[in-house]
């Protein structure tokens with residue numbers, strides 16, 4: 263991957279502080295979708311995507327991620343609600359709205375008998391842009407596809423096809439890029455390269471909305487994270503805040519002598535015994551504890567000491583985004 | 596108007612045909628030649644003349660129409676069915692282009708292909724019989740209008756079909772019988788009166804008749820009726836297509 267070749271146009275400075283709250287680049291309000299089958303895939307979605315951010319949409323299979331993206335991009339008709347893209351309504355002013363968007367779909371689709379070069383060039387024309395072979399060359403090089411440009415798509419591997427889809431989406435220099443599970447079926451090294459491209463795009467001002475099942479990816483890449491489940495947005499949070507606030511923490515004490523049961527003096531704490539009474543576990547919600555969690559933990563430790571329990575070792579563990587996610591989804595089911 | 600996009604679709608489709616030039620041109624030319632051998636030479640030697648035109652020459656306009664109709668329908672239906680089938684249609688649907696531009700690109704390409712094919716067949720026919728075209732301008736008009744109208748019909752079929760079987764079904768069950776019974780190989784007044792009346796309900800008769808008139812000045816029905824019939828066809832196809840896009844039928848769930 264070449265790092266000195268930006269693949270997006272005219273870098274615009276990014277506002278680093280969300281405090282100023284610029285107008286959102288995508289505003290979704292009251293969006294709902296009921297498929298002809300009668301199935302309600304989206305229920306009253308309200309969501310704003312900020313300009314220049316990387317937004318990760320997480321959710322289990324069938325949560326409605328692809329449906330949401332498809333409505334924004336014009337592939338699926340909404341049943342109710344509205345979407346504006348940079349101020350343009352996605353239905354009444356679809357030309358202006360769609361011109362700003364690049365979409366990498368979840369499904370691998372390709373014109374089997376076309377060459378990489380032709381199919382990427384076609385995408386640019388389709389979006390009404392005059393041919394610009396230099397730009398297409400840059401995109402193909404950034405995605406390590408330059409050597410394959412004369413190959414027919416049918417001769418490419420799955421990971422390469424996925425990159426061709428990304429190249430197609432970038433061919434018309436979009437300001438907003440949707441990546442619907444871009445790393446499904448892509449090997450580790452390639453995945454890293456792909457994220458490198460995504461970061462580069464973000465640095466040049468492109469807003470990126472991605473869905474993924476690899477939670478560590480969202481954890482690593484995203485500025486904000488939204489969780490969707492059963493057609494409802496259950497949470498939208500800055501990633502850092504989310505990690506700080508929502509993860510429950512565990513304090514684990516390794517005891518010098520095993521306990522048969524938690525002493526009654528400590529019954530008002532949610533304590534459990536593990537490993538045949540050798541380990542005492544205290545689970546607490548970091549968001550509820552807030553700044554006072556140190557206080558309550560020192561109080562707890564004092565009381566444990568007072569109860570005559572001695573411990574060899576202690577450690578705390580904060581749950582990962584994955585744990586948070588799994589908890590959230592389980593809660594709603 | 597996103598002309599760039601229309602051009603992209605159009606040339607993409609034309610390039611696809613270019614790669615399959617063999618099927619696109621050679622096979623219709625061969626089958627037309629076979630029709631000439633069988634109908635023109637074998638049967639034509641027993642039928643001397645139809646309304647003052649040798650039988651070989653008489654069937655030329657009908658043959659071209661036959662090819663024009665079937666090729667327009669199959670080109671256009673395949674052209675839109677294929678991206679729908681492979682899923683690549685997502686890109687066209689997410690692009691900043693109107694329905695009209697999508698149709699212009701796909702149907703324009705399909706109609707161009709079959710119009711070119713029609714002219715190639717005309718050239719082929721020239722080897723077998725002496726051709727005189729009395730109204731060349733009207734001949735071209737009929738050729739183009741038919742190519743466009745039946746490409747629109749093919750486009751509709753391609754969107755409606757959700758399997759390869761269905762894609763073949765309409766051409767096989769409707770288009771082919773109508774064209775064979777549409778007076779390609781005979782003049783209507785060669786039929787018994789009852790079948791003459793039945794035949795007049797076949798829209799293809801009007802197309803063949805008008806097209807033949809542009810060659811030889813002879814026709815089964817009036818030229819105006821032929822033009823009106825094409826106009827009606829065109830209008831109905833356009834209405835169906837605009838309904839398809841308005842409702843998202845089979846394209847946008």
Ligand SMILES: Nc1ncnc2c1ncn2[C@@H]1O[C@H](COP(=O)(O)OP(=O)(O)OP(=O)(O)O)[C@@H](O)[C@H]1O
Pocket residue numbers: 297298299301303321322323324325326327328329330368848
């Ligand atoms: N065309 C359709 N007709 C009927 N139901 C549909 C259609 N497309 C999707 N659905 C249903 O809508 C729900 C949401 O689907 P969607 O593809 O948006 O999920 P997703 O979050 O993208 O899932 P995944 O992680 O598996 O990609 C699913 O229950 C699915 O079965």
Ligand SMILES: [Mg+2]
Pocket residue numbers: 327328329368442
């Ligand atoms: Mg999906």
